[in-house]
Amino acid sequence: MPCFVKAIKVDYSTNFEERNVLENGMPYTSGSLEIDTSSEYYPGRSDLKIMRSDTISAVKNTCELLSHLPEEKREKLNLYVASGVFIENVESHMGHLLRAFENIRDTKDESEKLKKLYRASPPLLALQTLTNSTMSFVAQYSGVKGDNATYGNTSKSGFTAIESACKKVIYDREDSLAVASNTAGDYSYMVHSSVIGAKDGWKESASSSAILLDSNKENSLCEITTTVNFENIKECDALFISGSFNQEDEVELKKEFSNQKTFSIFDLFGNLGPVNLFASIEKGIELLDQGKKSIAILDRDIYGKLSIIKIQKS
Amino acid sequence: MTKKKAFVIDHELLSPLSIGKENIIPALRENKISDGPIEGFSTDGLPFQNGAEIRTALTEYYQNESDAIKKLCGVDRKFELMAATMGLYQSRLQKLLPNLTPERTGVILGLGAEHMPLKDYESEMIGFIEQKQNAVCELIAHLNSNGTEYSHLASPYDIYANYLAKKFNAKAFQHTILTACVSSTQAIAQAYDAISRNEADVVIAGGVDSIINLVALISFGKLGVIAETTEDVMCKPFDTNRKGTTAGEAAGLAIIASEKFVKENNLTPIAQLLGYGNTLDAFKITAPDPSADGMKRAIKSAINKSEVETQQFDYYYAHGTGTRQNDATELKAFKEAFENHANKVPISTTKDRHGHAIAAAGIQEFSLLLEMMKHDFIPSNLNIENPIDKDLHLVKSNLNQRINYALTANFAFGGINTVLAVKNEK
Numbered sequence: 001m002p003c004f005v006k007a008i009k010v011d012y013s014t015n016f017e018e019r020n021v022l023e024n025g026m027p028y029t030s031g032s033l034e035i036d037t038s039s040e041y042y043p044g045r046s047d048l049k050i051m052r053s054d055t056i057s058a059v060k061n062t063c064e065l066l067s068h069l070p071e072e073k074r075e076k077l078n079l080y081v082a083s084g085v086f087i088e089n090v091e092s093h094m095g096h097l098l099r100a101f102e103n104i105r106d107t108k109d110e111s112e113k114l115k116k117l118y119r120a121s122p123p124l125l126a127l128q129t130l131t132n133s134t135m136s137f138v139a140q141y142s143g144v145k146g147d148n149a150t151y152g153n154t155s156k157s158g159f160t161a162i163e164s165a166c167k168k169v170i171y172d173r174e175d176s177l178a179v180a181s182n183t184a185g186d187y188s189y190m191v192h193s194s195v196i197g198a199k200d201g202w203k204e205s206a207s208s209s210a211i212l213l214d215s216n217k218e219n220s221l222c223e224i225t226t227t228v229n230f231e232n233i234k235e236c237d238a239l240f241i242s243g244s245f246n247q248e249d250e251v252e253l254k255k256e257f258s259n260q261k262t263f264s265i266f267d268l269f270g271n272l273g274p275v276n277l278f279a280s281i282e283k284g285i286e287l288l289d290q291g292k293k294s295i296a297i298l299d300r301d302i303y304g305k306l307s308i309i310k311i312q313k314s
Numbered sequence: 315m316t317k318k319k320a321f322v323i324d325h326e327l328l329s330p331l332s333i334g335k336e337n338i339i340p341a342l343r344e345n346k347i348s349d350g351p352i353e354g355f356s357t358d359g360l361p362f363q364n365g366a367e368i369r370t371a372l373t374e375y376y377q378n379e380s381d382a383i384k385k386l387c388g389v390d391r392k393f394e395l396m397a398a399t400m401g402l403y404q405s406r407l408q409k410l411l412p413n414l415t416p417e418r419t420g421v422i423l424g425l426g427a428e429h430m431p432l433k434d435y436e437s438e439m440i441g442f443i444e445q446k447q448n449a450v451c452e453l454i455a456h457l458n459s460n461g462t463e464y465s466h467l468a469s470p471y472d473i474y475a476n477y478l479a480k481k482f483n484a485k486a487f488q489h490t491i492l493t494a495c496v497s498s499t500q501a502i503a504q505a506y507d508a509i510s511r512n513e514a515d516v517v518i519a520g521g522v523d524s525i526i527n528l529v530a531l532i533s534f535g536k537l538g539v540i541a542e543t544t545e546d547v548m549c550k551p552f553d554t555n556r557k558g559t560t561a562g563e564a565a566g567l568a569i570i571a572s573e574k575f576v577k578e579n580n581l582t583p584i585a586q587l588l589g590y591g592n593t594l595d596a597f598k599i600t601a602p603d604p605s606a607d608g609m610k611r612a613i614k615s616a617i618n619k620s621e622v623e624t625q626q627f628d629y630y631y632a633h634g635t636g637t638r639q640n641d642a643t644e645l646k647a648f649k650e651a652f653e654n655h656a657n658k659v660p661i662s663t664t665k666d667r668h669g670h671a672i673a674a675a676g677i678q679e680f681s682l683l684l685e686m687m688k689h690d691f692i693p694s695n696l697n698i699e700n701p702i703d704k705d706l707h708l709v710k711s712n713l714n715q716r717i718n719y720a721l722t723a724n725f726a727f728g729g730i731n732t733v734l735a736v737k738n739e740k
Binding site: 097122124 | 354356357358359360361394401423426428432436439440443446447448449450451452454455463465467468469470471472476489490491492493494497500504507511528529530532533534535536551592593594595596597598599600608611639707726727728730
C-alpha cells in the first residue's frame with residue numbers, strides 16, 4: 001500500500017538577526033517567525049500566554065491544511081508531531097525564575113529563600129515548557145482526535161513523525177498528519193552547540209510545517225516512501241540535504257554527495273531542526289512539478305544519524 | 315497483513331516503591347507508602363515538603379559507567395535513574411545480548427521535560443546574573459565547557475535513547491516520546507506496533523522521569539496538581555476529599571519480543587500485549603474534557619483492538635492521580651466504556667503508594683502490573699475513605715486474585731489518553 005502526500009504547508013522565518021548570546025562566545029544567526037495575527041486560526045488570548053511562536057505557527061498551518069475537511073473526517077485523523085527545544089526565549093521563559101534567584105541573593109534564611117522563590121516563580125512555567133504543547137494545541141484548534149505521539153527533539157524526530165504517519169496510512173489505511181515545529185533561538189543554540197561545539201557561520205531558524213498523508217493517489221502531490229536505504233539515493237534525480245548547523249558542516253555534507261545534484265535550504269534558513277525534512281519535501285515537490293521524477297531527501301541529525309525519504313510523482 | 319503477536323519477556327523497575335522488580339510485590343502486600351519528606355534538597359518554605367522519592371543511593375548501580383556518564387548522573391537525575399536501571403538489568407542484559415540482531419532491535423523511550431537544577435548552581439547563577447547579560451546561557455556554557463555528547467545541562471533529549479541503544483546494540487530505531495504522563499505508555503504501545511508489524515524482533519520500551527527537583531516541584535505545584543503538605547494523607551485518588559497528587563520519580567524498561575524470538579530462544583513470556591487505544595481530547599491544554607469522550611474512546615479502542623470481550627477484562631489499572639479533574643473524568647469514561655460490566659471489574663490505582671512519575675508513570679505501572687499478574691495480586695486504593703463513585707468496584711482491600719486480562723491507563727496534560735490491553739501469560 002503506497003502513501004501519498006495530499007497537502008503540505010511550511011512556515012519559514014522571515015526575520016534574521018545576528019546574536020551574541022555569550023559574552024565570550026561566537027555570534028550566530030537566528031531566524032524568527034512573523035505570524036499573521038489576523039488569521040482566523042490565530043489562537044485565543046488565554047492560550048497565547050503559554051504558546052511558543054512555532055506552536056502558534058503549527059496550529060495555523062494545520063488548521064489551514066485541514067480547512068476543507070469536514071469535522072467528522074478531522075476527528076479521525078492521526079497526529080504525529082516532531083518538536084525542537086521547548087524554551088523559545090530564555091529571558092521570557094526563565095526571566096521570572098532568574099529574577100527570583102536575584103531576589104534571594106541577600107536572603108540568608110533557607111526557608112525564607114524558598115518562600116520568595118516560590119512566590120516569584122511564574123505560575124505557567126510547566127505549561128509554557130510542556131513537551132506536547134504543539135500537539136495538544138494543534139489537536140485543540142484543528143479537532144484532530146486520533147492516534148498520536150510527540151517525538152523530540154533533534155531533527156531525527158521529524159523523520160520519526162513522518163514515518164509514523166506513513167505507517168498508519170500503509171498498515172491501517174488511516175489518514176494521518178505529520179507536524180513539526182522548531183523553536184530555534186538562544187536555548188536551541190546552547191543545546192546544539194553543547195554537543196558539536198560552536199562554529200563560525202552557525203545559523204538556525206524557527207519554522208513549522210504540516211503534511212497530510214493518505215492512501216488515495218487522486219489529487220495527491222507526490223508518493224512518499226520512508227523505507228529508503230542509502231543505495232536508493234543514487235537512483236533519484238536529485239538529492240536534498242539538511243542537518244548542518246554551520247557553514248563548515250554544510251560544506252562537508254555537500255562534499256559527501258558531490259557526485260549527485262544536491263539542493264539545500266541551509267543558506268536560506270539555516271538548520272530547521274525537526275522541520276528540515278518537511279521543508280525539503282516542500283521544495284522537492286516543486287522540482288517534481290518541474291519535471292523531475294524522484295527526489296531523495298536526507299537529513300543528518302546532530303549525532304550523525306541519517307534519515308532518508310524518497311518522493312516521486314504520483 | 316496478519317499482525318504478529320507481541321510478548322513481554324522481561325522488565326526492570328527503579329521506583330520509590332521498589333529498587334528492582336523483585337521487591338514490587340512485597341512492597342504492595344505490606345501497603346508501603348513511599349510518600350515522605352523530600353531528602354534530596356531542602357523544601358523548607360515551600361507548600362510541599364513531601365514527595366515519593368527514591369531515597370536509596372544509586373551510585374553503586376552505575377559505578378562501572380564512564381566518567382562522562384557518572385558526571386552526568388551527578389547533575390541529571392533522570393539520567394541517573396536510567397543508568398541505575400541499566401545497572402539493575404546488567405546481568406540479564408549479558409544473557410540477552412548474544413540473541414539480539416542489532417538491525418532487528420529497537421529502543422523507544424518516554425521522557426519528561428527537563429527541569430534544570432538551577433538551585434544546585436545558585437551561587438554561580440547569582441554570579442552570572444550580576445555580571446552577564448544572559449545568565450542561564452552563560453551558566454550552561456560554563457558547565458558544558460567540554461562539549462561532549464553527554465553534556466551537563468540542556469542536552470538534546472535523544473541522549474537517553476542513544477544511551478540505551480548503545481547498551482542493547484539496538485540499530486533498528488531509537489525513538490524519544492515526549493507526551494508528558496503518557497510518554498512511556500505510548501513507548502510500550504509503539505513497541506507493540508513495531509513487533510506486530512514485523513519491523514523488529516525485540517523492542518526495549520520504557521521511560522524515565524523525575525519531578526523531585528525544585529523547579530519541577532514549583533512548576534507543578536503552581537499548577538495546583540500537587541497536594542499540599544497539610545493533610546494526614548496526601549494523595550487520595552478516587553476519594554471525594556482528594557486534593558492532588560504526590561510528586562514522584564521512576565525509571566523502567568520492558569523487553570517486548572516477537573513470537574518468533576520467544577520460540578527461537580526458548581523463552582517463557584510474562585504477558586502478551588493485545589493492543590492499545592490512544593486518543594486526543596482536542597479540548598484544552600489545562601484540563602481533561604469533562605465529557606470524558608477522549609478517555610472513553612481510548613478505553614474502548616484498547617478493548618476492541620485486543621479482540622477480547624469487555625466482560626473478560628478482570629482488572630482496570632487506573633491512572634488515578636488524586637487530582638480533582640482526572641479521577642472523576644476517568645471513572646466516567648470507564649463506566650461508559652464498560653457499560654453493564656462496569657461495576658464488576660476491580661479498579662485501583664497505585665499512585666497513592668509511589669506518587670506520580672509523570673513520563674515514567676506508564677512504565678512504572680506496567681512493571682507493577684506484570685508483577686501483579688505473576689503473583690495473582692490486586693492492590694487496593696490505599697487512601698480511599700469516601701469513594702467518588704459508590705457503584706464501581708474501587709478496591710478497598712488488597713485482593714489475592716488472578717488477573718487474566720487487564721487494561722492499564724494513563725492520561726496526560728493536554729488531553730492525551732493511552733490505554734494498554736494486556737494478557738497474563740502465566
